[in-house]
């Protein structure tokens with residue numbers, strides 16, 4: 140059996156680890172995360188089912204870490220990219236350390252864009268490949284003001300960038316053998332947030348997220364919201380609202396409510 144090569148970021152725990160275990164029967168791997176000891180242990184586990192593994196222990200919040208993975212992808216042999224690494228970030232913008240913004244956005248948004256860009260030439264040349272990106276339901280939370288959800292503007296911004304990027308990419312590659320899938324988990328029982336918070340009773344398992352993603356791929360879904368029953372209706376409503384904003388607002392004159400002068 141020929142094994143496809145999968146590169147997974149954030150493979151040392153949670154959702155990335157679950158992807159690796161689930162895919163191990165049919166894939167070899169390049170595993171990316173900072174905790175090398177975890178990656179070594181996972182590689183030993185994956186070897187028991189015949190999977191060969193390369194380790195790339197880098198920090199994806201740094202430009203050099205992203206560049207190392209870009210370089211590995213530029214070999215053109217990766218057929219499945221799972222861009223999953225991410226970290227929580229809470230707090231108000233005005234109280235955020237200025238120097239923390241760049242590494243946060245690099246890890247949670249820029250890395251996904253750069254890694255996909257690096258994987259695409261090899262996949263397009265082979266007319267075969269899949270790019271999975273992992274966003275968050277909080278990508279859709281920018282307009283939500285609820286006390287039980289902490290301030291999260293930067294996290295929502297980064298994850299919204301992944302939503303726009305992957306949706307656009309899926310359209311770009313639609314006529315090729317390459318596919319892009321956006322995965323949008325809700326609360327998931329992992330080490331996310333440093334294990335500070337007790338997972339909500341409603342949290343999904345990482346295995347559940349991965350099962351939804353891989354089944355969604357087989358169903359031809361370019362967007363997978365693992366816990367959402369009527370996803371098609373919700374995405375239709377989203378597309379309809381987007382069309383109203385984009386086409387409805389694209390007019391040569393300001394809307395009537397803006398034409399009121401100070402005197403009138």
Ligand SMILES: NC(=O)c1ccc[n+]([C@@H]2O[C@H](COP(=O)([O-])OP(=O)(O)OC[C@H]3O[C@@H](n4cnc5c(N)ncnc54)[C@H](OP(=O)(O)O)[C@@H]3O)[C@@H](O)[C@H]2O)c1
Nearest residue numbers: 149151152153154172173174199224225275327329330331
């Ligand atoms: N858990 C949730 O409730 C939830 C909900 C929605 C979306 N998500 C998203 O799901 C993805 C996976 O998170 P998870 O829930 O599986 O959490 P997790 O168990 O904390 O896993 C995060 C993974 O990302 C890696 N990572 C974090 N910072 C990194 C860095 N600077 N450089 C390289 N790798 C880094 C971690 O590895 P190292 O620490 O070894 O580097 C780990 O493998 C994230 O993108 C997250 O935003 C999670």
